[in-house]
Amino acid sequence: MKLQLALDLVNIAQALELIKEVEGHIDIVEIGTPVINKEGLKAVEAVKAAFPNLEVLADVKIMDAAGYEVSNAAAAGADIVTILAQAEDSSIKGAVEAAKTLGKKILVDMIAVKDIKTRAAELDKLGVDYICVHTGYDLQAEGKDSFEDLRTIKNVVKNAKTAIAGGIKFETLPEVIKAQPDLIIVGGGITSKEDKKAEATKIQMLIKEGVIA
Numbered sequence: 001m002k003l004q005l006a007l008d009l010v011n012i013a014q015a016l017e018l019i020k021e022v023e024g025h026i027d028i029v030e031i032g033t034p035v036i037n038k039e040g041l042k043a044v045e046a047v048k049a050a051f052p053n054l055e056v057l058a059d060v061k062i063m064d065a066a067g068y069e070v071s072n073a074a075a076a077g078a079d080i081v082t083i084l085a086q087a088e089d090s091s092i093k094g095a096v097e098a099a100k101t102l103g104k105k106i107l108v109d110m111i112a113v114k115d116i117k118t119r120a121a122e123l124d125k126l127g128v129d130y131i132c133v134h135t136g137y138d139l140q141a142e143g144k145d146s147f148e149d150l151r152t153i154k155n156v157v158k159n160a161k162t163a164i165a166g167g168i169k170f171e172t173l174p175e176v177i178k179a180q181p182d183l184i185i186v187g188g189g190i191t192s193k194e195d196k197k198a199e200a201t202k203i204q205m206l207i208k209e210g211v212i213a
């Protein structure tokens with residue numbers, strides 16, 4: 001199980017500062033959609049230039065023109081690029097093809113998908129690298145989470161790695177670990193804390209132990 005830190009509510013300078021604090025305790029850093037929408041792919045460029053040894057995910061949430069979008073994110077330094085599960089199959093194929101050519105990976109975000117089981121099985125056959133269940137901020141505010149969805153995709157996904165995102169924090173981590181995803185994505189659960197390094201350390205240790213509550 002790997003830990004991905006999601007950075008959503010920061011500018012480039014704040015992102016660089018924050019990563020410096022927790023660098024040794026995360027596997028992947030995500031440049032979140034709000035950051036890319038505000039600052040552009042230069043946010044990805046800046047992070048990759050400053051932390052070349054860290055895997056960088058560009059959360060561009062592609063919906064169309066997938067090959068082109070993947071190429072742009074890859075050129076900026078992204079190692080992993082996101083596409084929405086609700087994109088056309090031809091877009092998913094385009095993203096996978098471009099990523100393979102460029103030596104990059106595709107993470108599919110299942111946000112807002114109604115039939116998780118069917119779509120996850122389809123995406124798995126299309127050759128994506130990660131399938132990620134995700135409760136976005138708007139549903140988190142209604143008290144929703146993705147724990148059940150994670151168990152669902154774990155039962156149908158045979159080839160891709162599984163991931164989970166959305167409101168995960170130290171206190172809810174045991175529930176996530178129980179389902180054994182390959183990748184756990186934590187944003188506010190680390191970035192909202194006063195001592196981000198201490199929180200990332202605690203979370204990383206729990207993940208490494210693979211503790212099952």
Ligand SMILES: O=C(CO)[C@H](O)[C@H](O)COP(=O)(O)O
Nearest residue numbers: 006165166167168186187188
């Ligand atoms: O993709 C996102 C929002 O669309 C976030 O990066 C993801 O939800 C993780 O952040 P948090 O742990 O704060 O929910």
